[in-house]
Amino acid sequence: MRKKIALFILLGWVLLIIGDRVDELRVYQGAQMAMYTIALASIVLLTGYSGQVSLGNGAMMAVGGYGAALTLNNLGSPIWFAFLMAVVCAALFGALLGTAAARLSGPYLAGTTLALAVGLPAIANQFKFLGGEPGLLFDVGFPPERFGEEFTQYKWFFWISTFIALIALFMTSNILSSRFGRTWRGIRGHSLAAELCGVHSSRMKILAFTVSSALAGLAGAVLAMNISLVAPGAYALSLSFALVTGAVLAGISSLPGVVFGAFILVAIPEIADALAGRLGDADKLNHYLPGLIVSILLILSVIYAPNGPGENLRKHLRKKPAR
Amino acid sequence: MQKVIETLLIGLSTGSIYALMSIALVLVWRSTRVVNFAQAGQAMLSTYIGFEIASRSEIFWLGLVFAIAAGALVGAGVDYFFMRVLFKHATSGPAAVVAPVIATLGLLGLIRSIVGLTWGGEFRSIKAPASTDGFTVGDGTIPFSTLDVLIIATVSIILIALALLFQRTNLGLALRASAYAPEIAQLAGIRTARTRTIGWSIAGGVGGVAGMLVTSNNFLSPYSLDLLLVFGFIAAVIGGLESMAGSVIGALVLGIGLTFILNYVGTSLVFIGGFSVLILVLLIKPDGIMAKGKARRA
Incomplete structure (x- = not known):
C-alpha cells in the first residue's frame, strides 16, 4: 500500500515536470489524456471486471458534466464541490440504471446503454435549463495568482485533471484488488458459482455499475473543464x-492498460489531422477520418486482440522458449 | 376524437417502419445471437444507394428496389467477411462474450465514416413518392397522408412475404431450424453457415426498406438512422428478441404510443417515453410479450 502511494506520488511529480517542459497543445492533450484515463478506468471496472457491457459511458459522462456545470453555475460553489457533485449525480443515476441493468445480460444491457448514449445527449437539447444545443458554460476560473504569470490556463486544467486522474486511478486500483474486485471477477467468470459461494450477485452488479458511473461522471466533468463547456455535442455517440x-485497446481487464488506451484516443485526432493534410484538406476528411480510424482500430483489435494487445504480446513471449 | 384517430393512424405508419427495423434485428439475433447494432449503418448505406438511384432516375420505387438489393448484399457481406472471421478468432478470455457486440459497434462506426467520406455529412432529401399533404376530413385536413398509406401498404406486403417465406418454403424451414437448433439442423443436412448468411441478407434488405421509408419524407444524414435503430431495438425487446410476430406487435404499440406522446405532450418526452418503455418491459416482462414461460436464452 505504501509502495503504491509512493508510486503514484512519483508519477504525479514526473507528470508535473513534463507539463513544464512541453508546449501548450501538448499540455492540453495531457489534460485530455487524463480525462480519457478516468473514463476508460470506468469501462475496465464494469466490463473487464464485472462482465457487464456498457456502450453508454458517454451518457454517464454527460450526466456528470451537466451535474458539475449546474452546481458550479447555480450555486457558485468551489470547483472541488462541482467535481464532487458530478460524481454524486452520476453515481445516483448509475445506481438507478444499475438496478434495471443488473437483471439484464449481454445484448439487453448493451442495447439499453446504447439507447441511452443515443438519446441522452439529445434530451439535453430539449430542456432550457440544460442550455439546449449550445450547452452551458463551465468555467473553473483562472489559475491561482501565486503560480505566477507564466502559468497558463491549460496548464491549470492539466494540473487539475492529472491530480483527479491520479486519485481516481489509485482508488480504482484499490477497489479492484479488494474483496469487491475479486467478487466481480468471480461473477464474470461464473455467476452461478459465485452465488453458491454466498455472493449476492445482482447487488454486486449494481455496485459495479454505480462505481463505474461515478468514475464516468468524474471524467465527464473533467472533459467539461477542459473544453470549458457542457454541450450535447461533446457527449455524442x-x-x-x-x-x-x-477500453478494448487497453485490454479490457487491465487497469494499467487504460493509460495506453487514453494515449491512443488522444493520438487519433492528431494522426487524422496529419493524414487529412496529406490527402487534401477537405471538410469531410476532418470530420470522418477520426471516426474511420477509431472503427478500424476497434474492429481489428476485437478480431485479433480481443483481450488487448498486451495479452497477445504475453502469449507471444511465452510461446518462444517452448519451441 | 378526431385527434385520437389521426394520432392512431400516424402511429401505425411510424410503428410499421419500426417493425421492419426490429424484424431485421430479430432475424440476426435468432441466427447469430448478436444484436446487430451495425444494422443502422447497413440500412443507412442502403438508403444512400437507394437515394442516389431515386434522385437520378426520379423513380422512388426503383431506388427502393436498389436499396433492398444493396441491403441484402451488405448484410450477406457482413456475415461472410466479418462475423465468420470474428467467431473464428475471439473465442476465449474476458472479452469473448462482449466481442461480437463491440464488433458490430465498430462496424457501425466504419460504415458511418465511409458513408460520410463518400457522400458528405449534409442533410439529403428526395421527393416523396406520394403526396405528403394530409387527407381532408370534413372541413379540415389531418396529418395522415397518402404517403403514410403507401408506407403501411409496403410494410404489410413485406411482412406477408416474410411470413410466407418463413412458413411455407424450404428455405424458411431451414432458417427456422438453424436458428433454434443449429447443431441438429446441421445433422439434418442443412448448411447452417450458408443459411445464416441468407438470414443476414434478408435482414439487410428489410433494413434497407426501413431506411428508405423512414427518410422518404425526412432528411438523411450519416446519423439520421440511429434513433430508428434504438426504437427498433425497443420494439424487438417488447417482442422478446426471439419472435418476429412479437416484435411487429411491439413496434406498432411503440409507434402508436410514441405518436400519442408526440401529439399530446411534446417532442421532448418522446425519447424518454421510449426509454421508459424499454426499462419497464425489461423489469416486468424481460422475456417479452410472446414468452411462454421459457427461460431467456442469453
Missing part, C-alpha cells in the same frame, strides 16, 4: 464509441 475502442 462517437464519444461512447471512442471509449469502447480505447
Whole structure:
C-alpha cells in the first residue's frame, strides 16, 4: 500500500515536470489524456471486471458534466464541490440504471446503454435549463495568482485533471484488488458459482455499475473543464464509441492498460489531422477520418486482440522458449 | 376524437417502419445471437444507394428496389467477411462474450465514416413518392397522408412475404431450424453457415426498406438512422428478441404510443417515453410479450 502511494506520488511529480517542459497543445492533450484515463478506468471496472457491457459511458459522462456545470453555475460553489457533485449525480443515476441493468445480460444491457448514449445527449437539447444545443458554460476560473504569470490556463486544467486522474486511478486500483474486485471477477467468470459461494450477485452488479458511473461522471466533468463547456455535442455517440475502442485497446481487464488506451484516443485526432493534410484538406476528411480510424482500430483489435494487445504480446513471449 | 384517430393512424405508419427495423434485428439475433447494432449503418448505406438511384432516375420505387438489393448484399457481406472471421478468432478470455457486440459497434462506426467520406455529412432529401399533404376530413385536413398509406401498404406486403417465406418454403424451414437448433439442423443436412448468411441478407434488405421509408419524407444524414435503430431495438425487446410476430406487435404499440406522446405532450418526452418503455418491459416482462414461460436464452 505504501509502495503504491509512493508510486503514484512519483508519477504525479514526473507528470508535473513534463507539463513544464512541453508546449501548450501538448499540455492540453495531457489534460485530455487524463480525462480519457478516468473514463476508460470506468469501462475496465464494469466490463473487464464485472462482465457487464456498457456502450453508454458517454451518457454517464454527460450526466456528470451537466451535474458539475449546474452546481458550479447555480450555486457558485468551489470547483472541488462541482467535481464532487458530478460524481454524486452520476453515481445516483448509475445506481438507478444499475438496478434495471443488473437483471439484464449481454445484448439487453448493451442495447439499453446504447439507447441511452443515443438519446441522452439529445434530451439535453430539449430542456432550457440544460442550455439546449449550445450547452452551458463551465468555467473553473483562472489559475491561482501565486503560480505566477507564466502559468497558463491549460496548464491549470492539466494540473487539475492529472491530480483527479491520479486519485481516481489509485482508488480504482484499490477497489479492484479488494474483496469487491475479486467478487466481480468471480461473477464474470461464473455467476452461478459465485452465488453458491454466498455472493449476492445482482447487488454486486449494481455496485459495479454505480462505481463505474461515478468514475464516468468524474471524467465527464473533467472533459467539461477542459473544453470549458457542457454541450450535447461533446457527449455524442462517437464519444461512447471512442471509449469502447480505447477500453478494448487497453485490454479490457487491465487497469494499467487504460493509460495506453487514453494515449491512443488522444493520438487519433492528431494522426487524422496529419493524414487529412496529406490527402487534401477537405471538410469531410476532418470530420470522418477520426471516426474511420477509431472503427478500424476497434474492429481489428476485437478480431485479433480481443483481450488487448498486451495479452497477445504475453502469449507471444511465452510461446518462444517452448519451441 | 378526431385527434385520437389521426394520432392512431400516424402511429401505425411510424410503428410499421419500426417493425421492419426490429424484424431485421430479430432475424440476426435468432441466427447469430448478436444484436446487430451495425444494422443502422447497413440500412443507412442502403438508403444512400437507394437515394442516389431515386434522385437520378426520379423513380422512388426503383431506388427502393436498389436499396433492398444493396441491403441484402451488405448484410450477406457482413456475415461472410466479418462475423465468420470474428467467431473464428475471439473465442476465449474476458472479452469473448462482449466481442461480437463491440464488433458490430465498430462496424457501425466504419460504415458511418465511409458513408460520410463518400457522400458528405449534409442533410439529403428526395421527393416523396406520394403526396405528403394530409387527407381532408370534413372541413379540415389531418396529418395522415397518402404517403403514410403507401408506407403501411409496403410494410404489410413485406411482412406477408416474410411470413410466407418463413412458413411455407424450404428455405424458411431451414432458417427456422438453424436458428433454434443449429447443431441438429446441421445433422439434418442443412448448411447452417450458408443459411445464416441468407438470414443476414434478408435482414439487410428489410433494413434497407426501413431506411428508405423512414427518410422518404425526412432528411438523411450519416446519423439520421440511429434513433430508428434504438426504437427498433425497443420494439424487438417488447417482442422478446426471439419472435418476429412479437416484435411487429411491439413496434406498432411503440409507434402508436410514441405518436400519442408526440401529439399530446411534446417532442421532448418522446425519447424518454421510449426509454421508459424499454426499462419497464425489461423489469416486468424481460422475456417479452410472446414468452411462454421459457427461460431467456442469453
